[in-house]
Amino acid sequence: MMELVCPAGTPAALRAAVDAGANTIYCGFADETNARNFPGLNFSREELAEGVAYAHRRGSKVLVAINTFPRAGSEQLWHRAVADAKTAGADAVILADLGLLAHAADRHPELRRHLSVQAAAANPDAINFYASSFGVRRVVLPRVLTVAEITAINREIDVETEVFVFGGLCVMAEGRCSLSSYITGKSPNMNGVCSPPSHVQYVETRGELAARLGGYTIHRNAKDAPAPYPTLCKGCFHSEDKTGYVFEDPSSLDAKDLIPALAKAGVTALKIEGRQRSRSYVAQVVRSFRGAVEAVAAGRPVPPGTLASLTEGQAATTGAYRKTWR
Amino acid sequence: MQLTVGPNQFFWDAALWRDFYLRLADEAPVDTVVLGELICSKRLPFYQTHFPEVIERLQAAGKSVVMTSLALITLKRERKLTEELVEMGLEVEVNDLSVLPHLPAGAAFSVGPLVNVYNEGSFGWLAARGASRICLPPELPLASIAILAEAAPVPVEVWGWGRLPLAVSSRCYHARLHDRAKDNCQFICSADPDGRAVDTLDGEKFLAVNGIQTLSASCANAANQVPGLRQAGVASLRLSPQSEGFVEVCKLFRDLLDGKIAAETLSATALSRAPGGQYADGFLAGTAGVDWSGGPRRAMMG
Numbered sequence A: 001m002m003e004l005v006c007p008a009g010t011p012a013a014l015r016a017a018v019d020a021g022a023n024t025i026y027c028g029f030a031d032e033t034n035a036r037n038f039p040g041l042n043f044s045r046e047e048l049a050e051g052v053a054y055a056h057r058r059g060s061k062v063l064v065a066i067n068t069f070p071r072a073g074s075e076q077l078w079h080r081a082v083a084d085a086k087t088a089g090a091d092a093v094i095l096a097d098l099g100l101l102a103h104a105a106d107r108h109p110e111l112r113r114h115l116s117v118q119a120a121a122a123n124p125d126a127i128n129f130y131a132s133s134f135g136v137r138r139v140v141l142p143r144v145l146t147v148a149e150i151t152a153i154n155r156e157i158d159v160e161t162e163v164f165v166f167g168g169l170c171v172m173a174e175g176r177c178s179l180s181s182y183i184t185g186k187s188p189n190m191n192g193v194c195s196p197p198s199h200v201q202y203v204e205t206r207g208e209l210a211a212r213l214g215g216y217t218i219h220r221n222a223k224d225a226p227a228p229y230p231t232l233c234k235g236c237f238h239s240e241d242k243t244g245y246v247f248e249d250p251s252s253l254d255a256k257d258l259i260p261a262l263a264k265a266g267v268t269a270l271k272i273e274g275r276q277r278s279r280s281y282v283a284q285v286v287r288s289f290r291g292a293v294e295a296v297a298a299g300r301p302v303p304p305g306t307l308a309s310l311t312e313g314q315a316a317t318t319g320a321y322r323k324t325w326r
Numbered sequence B: 001m002q003l004t005v006g007p008n009q010f011f012w013d014a015a016l017w018r019d020f021y022l023r024l025a026d027e028a029p030v031d032t033v034v035l036g037e038l039i040c041s042k043r044l045p046f047y048q049t050h051f052p053e054v055i056e057r058l059q060a061a062g063k064s065v066v067m068t069s070l071a072l073i074t075l076k077r078e079r080k081l082t083e084e085l086v087e088m089g090l091e092v093e094v095n096d097l098s099v100l101p102h103l104p105a106g107a108a109f110s111v112g113p114l115v116n117v118y119n120e121g122s123f124g125w126l127a128a129r130g131a132s133r134i135c136l137p138p139e140l141p142l143a144s145i146a147i148l149a150e151a152a153p154v155p156v157e158v159w160g161w162g163r164l165p166l167a168v169s170s171r172c173y174h175a176r177l178h179d180r181a182k183d184n185c186q187f188i189c190s191a192d193p194d195g196r197a198v199d200t201l202d203g204e205k206f207l208a209v210n211g212i213q214t215l216s217a218s219c220a221n222a223a224n225q226v227p228g229l230r231q232a233g234v235a236s237l238r239l240s241p242q243s244e245g246f247v248e249v250c251k252l253f254r255d256l257l258d259g260k261i262a263a264e265t266l267s268a269t270a271l272s273r274a275p276g277g278q279y280a281d282g283f284l285a286g287t288a289g290v291d292w293s294g295g296p297r298r299a300m301m302g
Helices: A011-020 A046-056 A073-086 A098-107 A123-134 A148-155 A179-184 A255-265 A279-297 B012-025 B044-060 B076-087 B097-102 B118-130 B142-150 B173-177 B221-230 B246-257 B263-273
Strands: A004-009 A024-027 A061-064 A092-095 A113-115 A138-140 A160-167 A172-177 A200-205 A209-211 A216-222 A235-239 A242-244 A252-254 A269-272 B002-005 B034-037 B064-068 B091-094 B109-111 B131-135 B154-169 B196-199 B205-210 B213-220 B236-239
Touching: A004 A011, A004 A160, A004 A279, A011 A024, A011 A046, A011 A279, A024 A046, A046 A061, A061 A209, A061 B246, A073 A092, A073 A269, A092 A098, A098 A113, A113 A123, A113 B118, A123 A138, A123 A148, A123 B076, A123 B097, A148 A255, A160 A255, A160 A279, A172 A179, A179 B154, A235 B205, A235 B263, A255 A279, A269 A279, B002 B246, B012 B034, B012 B044, B012 B246, B034 B044, B064 B236, B064 B246, B076 B097, B091 B097, B091 B131, B097 B236, B118 B131, B118 B142, B142 B154, B142 B221, B154 B246, B173 B196, B173 B205, B196 B213, B213 B263, B221 B246, B221 B263, B246 B263
Parallel strands: A004 A024, A004 A269, A024 A061, A061 A092, A092 A113, A113 A138, A138 A160, A160 A269, B002 B034, B002 B236, B034 B064, B064 B091, B091 B109, B109 B131, B131 B154, B154 B236
Antiparallel strands: A160 A252, A172 B154, A200 A209, A209 A216, A235 A242, A235 B196, B154 B213, B196 B205, B205 B213
C-alpha cells in the first residue's frame, strides 16, 4: 500500500490524522525553521515528543519539516531544530537547504533525511546529487512534473519519491519563488510564509470588495460574493488586452483519481498539504485518501470524490500532473 | 567593484541578439558576460549559431565569458543540453543545482542568482565544491549579504540592475495568455523583448512574465545601495540585459563605481531606459522587494 503522509499544524491535528489512518505525519516547530510559520500553529519541543510518542504507539511515523533556508548569521536556530527533532524521536527530517543538509549528514548521519519540495529537485540528476552528497533517502517532488516524467525519474533514481495529491497548489517551482517577498517582504524561503495574513486587507469600494496584499489588489468581487484569499499567484490581473487569472485560477490540487497512475509510476508516498488546516479538515481528507489508497492496493477503483467542499473556491485541478496544465 | 552582465532572460530575434552582444563587446565597460539560455530550451536553436562569433569578440575585448545553464531542467533534451554546455569548456554558471554532477572535477563554474544560497553553510559548501564566484539570490537583504561576503572564500556578486527574476514554473505564461499549449507556443514570448506587463485590476504595475518566468514589473536598481555593498565586500554587480539602452546603463554603472557620478544622477539618467519605468531596491534594504529607496514606489499606469 502507498504511504499516506498527512499534515499536522497542532498536536490535536496530529492525533486526528493518526486516528483517521495516516501512515505518517509531518509537522514543524513553531518558528521560522518551517515553511508553514503561521501564528498559533506548529509544535513546541515537548509537544513534538508527545506527538511522536502518540504516533509511534499506533504504528505511525512522524517527519519534521525544517524546510526554510537558514538566515545568514543565525544558522544555529536551524541546527538546533534538527538536533531537537532527533531528540524527540522523529523518524526523519525534511530539509531543503544545501548547507543544512550538509550539516545534518555530517552531525546526525543516523537521522533519516528527506528532501523537501522546497529544494525543487525536478530531474534525476538533481535527485541523485542530493542522494549521493547528503544521503537523502526520499525526495518530495516539486509540483512541476507530469505523471510520465515522474515515471521516468523513478527509473533513474534509487531513492523514494513522495508527491502531493491534495491541498494548496504552488504554481511556481517551490523554493524558487520570491513573489511574496517582492510584495510583502516575507517569503516562503526566508520566513516560512507566502502571501501572509498580516499583509492582507479587504477594502470595500463602489459596491465591490477588493482583497489586497501589500496594498495591491489581487482580487475584486461583488460585495456579497465570497472573496478568495489573496494568494499572490492566484490573483486576477490585467495583461494588455487580457484580464484574468494570469498564473492560476483560485483552485487547489486534488489528484485522488491519479493514485493508480502514481502507484504505477513508482511513487512511494502520497502527501496531503495543509498544516494550517483544522483538525476536522485533516481527519476528513485523511479518511478519504486512506480509503482510496486501500482500494488501489486491493485492485479496486478509486472511490468517487467527496472532498469538493474542501478545495479552494470549490475548484480542483490535477495541476502539472497532466501535461495540458502547462 | 566589477560589473557582470547576466544572461539575457528574454527571447530576442537572432539578429538583435547578435548585435546586442557585439556592441557589448565593443563598447560596454564590463568585466564578465554570461551568455546562453536561462529560461526556455526551445529558444536556443534560434541564436546559438552566433555563439562562436560572439564569444570570440567578447574575449578579444578582454571580457570573461561564462555560459549559463537553464533555470529549470526537466526534459531529457534539457539534461543533454547541460552536458553539451559543459563540453564547451568555458566557465559554467550553475542556475540549477542538477548541473553540478555534470561538471567534471576541476571544471570552472560559478553559481547564479537562481540557486538558493542564503547562508554560510550553503555558501561554504559550494565554494568548497569549486565555485569561483557566487551571485546571491536577489531576495537577500544587505544584512545577510554582509555576513556572507565578510567571510567569503570566493567573490560575491549581487543583482544590480534589471527586472528581478522572481519565480519559474513549468507552466508557460506567454502560451497561457495566448490560449496556446506550451508545446505549441509558436514562440510568442519573442513579442515581448523585455517581458510582458502584468498589472493589477487597479492598473498598478505589478509583475511581468517571460515564458515560464515571472519577473518584477519594476527595474531593480542598486545604485543607492552601492556604499553598503562596497563596505560589505561585494565584488561585483550584476546587470541584466534589456533590449534597448543597455550599453548606456553599463557605462552609467561604471561611472558610478568609479566615483564619477552620483547614484541620483545614475537613477535620473537611466530612468527612461528602465524596463517598467520605475525602480525597486527593497530586497537589499530588507523591506518588500518592490520598495524604492529613492522615492515613492507606486506609479499608476500612465
